[in-house]
Each structure stands twice: as C-alpha cells, then as structure tokens.
Amino acid sequence: MAYELGAAGFSMPLGASLYPPPPYEFRDAEQVSICFEADASAVSALIPKGLRIDATAEGAVYCEVRVCNYHWSAFGPFHETYVIVRVRDDNDDPYYFLPLIFTDSEAPLAAGRELWGYPKKLALMRWDWGGAGSGGALGEQLAFTVSRPASTPLFTATFTPERQADPSERSGHGVLSHRLLPPSQVGRPPAADELVLLASSKTLQRDAAGNPKLWAGRASLTVHVDSDADPWHLFRPTRMLGAYWQISDFNLPMGRVLLDYLA
C-alpha cells in the first residue's frame, strides 16, 4: 500500500511537502523599488532567447532593483531582493525580465525555483530603518544590505521617503522568468525550459488618512563586487531615476507559460 499521487501533497517530499499549492499570501509586505538605467550591452548577457533588451538610443535600459521585507507570508517571514529589466518579446510586447533574485528562507527558495523559475539563491540581507535603540543606522534612510557569502557585501541599497506618491506613477508590466529544470538522466531533455509570466497585482494598504502607503523619494544603489558567481555588477546604475516605498498585501498564483523552449 502506498500513497496516492494527487493526495499526498504538492511538492517534494510527497507526504511532507516543503510548500503547498499556490496561491501564496503576503501581508504587510514592505518593498522599495529603485528605478535606474544600466548599460544595455552588459545586461544583455543575462537575457534568454526570445527576449531582447528594450534599450534607449543611448544604449541604456530601464531596470529596477527591489528590496523586500515580508513580515508575514504563507512561507513565513523573509527578505528578498531582485532586479527586473525592461524587455520585449518577438511580438514587441513589453515585459520585465527577472534575471537575479536572492531570498533568505528555504521554502520561497524552492517554490520560487521549481514553480516559476525564479532563480533564487540564499543570501544574508538586512532591512534597517535605523535608530540608535535598535542598533541600526542613524539617519533618514532605509539601508538594505546584501551579502553573499556572509561577510562579503554584494550591494547596498538606501532610500529616503520624501513625498506621498500617486499609484498612477507606477505603471507595470508582467514579470517573466526563465524556468530551467535540468534533466535527471543523460540524453533526456530538461524537465522544463520555458519563459513563465506572472502578472499578479498588489493591493496597497492605506494610512490613517486613507492615503495609499506609497511614497516616493531618493535612493542609492552601490554594487561592491564584480562576481561571475553573482553578477549584480552588470546592473550598476548609469543614471538614477527615483525610488518608491510601499506596503501592500498580495498573493502569488501560478504563472502562464509564455514561451516553451522544448515545444
């Protein structure tokens, strides 16, 4: 007698799944989006077939580095940071492509990689709004630091909120990721090799006056290391374009396969 597939869980190990089926709920999610331009030719090294950089005439590409503090989620609390790049597919439709992402919790690591192809790695991250009492930075800025491996700072993002922003300032595209799951046997094709589209929306929380918790301000992004293992240096800003901080609730459903390289 064995368990029945379909009743034993959603993910490995069946009978003791690491993560259940989606959607995955997030509450009170804090996120800062740092908007900037980077060198399109450098970034293009991380773009898969079927997509092209949506570059400016000057050879720049719009990017955002997002740093996240998820106080409560169905995966537990965790930090995350990722970069998205403005691209177009063969139909000239605009998207964001997500080439690099870090988390600091195992369940979103595995679920992200296995479900959507979010190519997560674990890193050490710290979200620090400052304050002497908490042993943090003393100043007006949020400091978000990323180290991988430990004690090797990879990049630092800072942000200071300056004005209430209008949600209409933030127009988005769906986010694409490249889900590549290797074969288990020599000579077999990968288990998956596809571009997955995730187009979930976030609901902004509101303050006591009823305003959406969305603030604009100034930011910095400093990449400390040129690394082949974690090539975030390809996203060194050539021009800063501003930043936004938000607190929202949202959920992550399954994606949609936009392009199946195996088909």
Add this chain to the structure above:
Amino acid sequence: MANTGANGMPAGFSMPLGASLYASPPYEFRRADQAWVQYEADPEKVAQLLPPGVVPDSDPPVCEAWVCWYPWTTFGPFHEAYIMVRVVVDGVRYWYQPVIFTDNEVPLAAGREIWGFAKKLAVMRWDWGGAGLGGNRGEQLLFTVERPAGNRIMTLTMAPERLYEPSDREGLPVLSFRHLPPSEEGRKPAASELVRLDVNGALYKGADGRPEFWAGRGSVTLPSTSQIDPWHLLAPTKVLGAYWTTADFSLPLGTVVKDYVAEGYFDEG
C-alpha cells in the same frame, strides 16, 4: 561580464543562467564521513511515505537512517541526514529515500531539481565528542537533527566496535521520487518520476591497509510526531546494526526507472 552560451542562452547548467547556482554533474565528495543505523520499521507507517509502485522488499520493512558530514565537496561543506527504505520496483531492489535534510542551499536545490532528493534545510550537528570540543564525553558519535532550530527530529548515535568487510554489504542503487509541479494551472508536472542513482565511490584505508568501514552498535530516535516532517513514521521497531565509513565518491546524473507522467497518472479523468 557574464558569458553567453553557444545556444543563444546565457551560459550555465542551472538557474539563474549566467550565474548558475550549481554546475553540471558529476559532483565530487572527499573524505565524506557517513554513519548509518539499519533497523526494522512498522509496515503500515512506512507505506504512508511510499509512492505508487514502490513496495518494501520485506515484512517488516528494513530501513536505514544515514547521517553525513561532508567536509569537502564541490557544493562546499555540509551536513546531511536521510532515511531509506529497502524496496522493490518492477523486480529490482533499491534503497528508496522518502525524506532527507541538508544544511546548504546548493545541494538543497541541486538535489531536488536533478534527482528528486526531497531535501529541506535543517540544523544538524556531527559530534564525536571530547571535552575540548565542548561535545559529549563517551564512546559514541552523536548526530542531532532539528527543524526548525530547537525542535528535535532525529538523534542518531553510533559506537564503532569492529572493522567490517565491505563485500559483506549488499550494494543497492538509491531511488528517489522527482516530482516537480507545473508552472501553469492545468498543465502536468514538469517531472514525476522515480530516479535511480548509482554512486561511484572508494573507501579510505587505515595505515594497516584495511578499509575504513566500521560496524558497531547504534540508536535512532525520532521524537517529533510531526505532520510537517513525519520522520516518526519511519521509527525503528528493532535495530539490526550500525556502520560508519570514510569515503570519496561522486554523484552523476541518474536513470529514470518509472515515469508517472508518461504512464498517465496525471491525465484528465
């Protein structure tokens, strides 16, 4: 700048391309310390962790709890703990591995994605004891497994007593269940298959030329009655023996021995 692969994709074997978390196999291990306890377990409880077509090769089923300290690998150093059940699938016998923990992200992802080693992260400690190390004082290896930290899932002890003849151990391949969900509603899983792994390895030898394969007495304690990590279903009813080796080995790709998607397990209706 990251390299670009020959097929128009960023270079690499695993996600993220251009910055792969792990390279292509084989993965090399050096001076791997492994101890395990062989025992009998309750057949009805064990069956709750076996996929269709996988049945114990004996009644009561024989299991082995393994604990590992890998001081050097191409994934970096890490600990691992797992339990295997001796099974038969289509007339071939294997050690089937329903549960496994590691404490390093690279073997976590590579294990899950390549072979279906259903790894989770846990807090583990390999302690040969000694007052100078702050460990226990006694004759036994002590290996502890906690998930989450502070919640004990397994304690394994082993006291080496005599050298063991390696040829006396029946070598069986390892079997795992690689199950990777679909990315889109209505699609079939990316993979749902039993994967066989044949490990290539060699034992170290002592100064007297005899292989470092020791037998002795051991214990396995699975105290947490957990729905999240139900290792307690594999608790021993009778201990049969305990072993410890030091070896080099490498892990290649596997062989698919049963493909649940191809056999129609996920077809509609």
